[in-house]
Amino acid sequence: MTSEQATTKALSRRFCVAPMMDWTTPHFRYLARILSKRALLYTEMVTTGALIHGDTERFLRHDVSEYPLALQLGGSDANELAHCARLAQQFGFSEVNLNVGCPSDRVQNNMIGACLMGHPDKVAEGVSAMIEATDLPVTVKHRIGINGRESWEELCEFIETVAAAGCKTFIVHARIAVLEGLSPKENRDIPPLKYDWVYRLKQAYPHLEIIINGGIKTFGECHEHLTHTDGVMLGREAYHNPWLLAEVDAALFGEPPAVTSRHEALRAMFPFIQQELDRGVYLTHITRHIMGLFLGQPGGRQFRRHLSENANKPGSGLEVVEQALAKVREPEPSLET
Secondary structure (H helix, E strand, C coil), X not given: CCHHHHHHCCCCCCEEECCCCCCCCHHHHHHHHHHCCCCEEEEEEEEHHHHHHCCHHHHHCCCHHHCCEEEEEECCCHHHHHHHHHHHHXXXXXXXXXXXXXXXXXXXXXXXXXXXXXXXXHHHHHHHHHHHHCCCCEEEEEEEEECXXXXXXXXXXXXXXXXXXXXXXXXXXXXXXXXXXXXHHHHCCCCCCCHHHHHXXXXXXXXXXXXXECCCCCHHHHHHHHCCCCEEEEXXXXXXXXXXXXXXXXXXXXXXXXXXXXXXXXXXXXXXXXHHHHCCCCHHHHHCCCHHHHCCCCCHHHHHHHHHHHCCCCCCCHHHHHHHHCCCCCCCCCCCC
């Protein structure tokens, strides 16, 4: 599928699923797209070095059913970012996004992620090169600051500098990143959320598209944020409780739900699961992404236990998923809530 075909599928950032390392893999994204036709999905972050010097096909592999789908890049060299933006278009992605939010030591040492908040000119240079290289939308996902550069004025300087390079969409994680002393996990929880700062950004720069991210869990919260911003991005909640995505199309887009039951959603994955098994993928690499599908449902614990105990056995196949599904009662034919 060409990028032109991919982008004809409605791309809205009203509701997005955040890029998450080891989580938003092609297997999870396939399930997410079954649950919602409208949510914008993101890949895991892929570094420019991995794409240029590694197995490009493997890193960019995805199913056409996942569209609209954005590729998130980690990098800071303008020429490398431009090259990878061209690859994003060549492989049919709907958007290319630059990571300016990841706080891990490993990416900092390579001038990737949140440390770039301290180098707005370098981000602007990369964004400009990407825009020049592709017809795809180029967006930036970032924090509201980093330790040592956490004032409102410095945040505005970052936004204005990058916007001047042509970026029109900013996905804002409403926490600072502490680059020394906190782990990536702690950086997702310990720095306080400042949603009001993201709201103020939209007020200060109404011509820019501002998407809010960080700690959002419910549709009530989504609706509240959407009165102040252009879109919401959910991460961990959408992964651990994926059935939430089945309500997105109706709750946020006024469209019919894509599926009416968890059973229907999982059965719709069966051909894909078999296709992946035929490619040599281990079943456990797929089933770990569907563990949360029956969260809070009668039989959900037995479902998870059966997958945990059997999916990693040599030769495990689709029958393991079918057996796990049989442990959860089939609902009446109406949309679950």
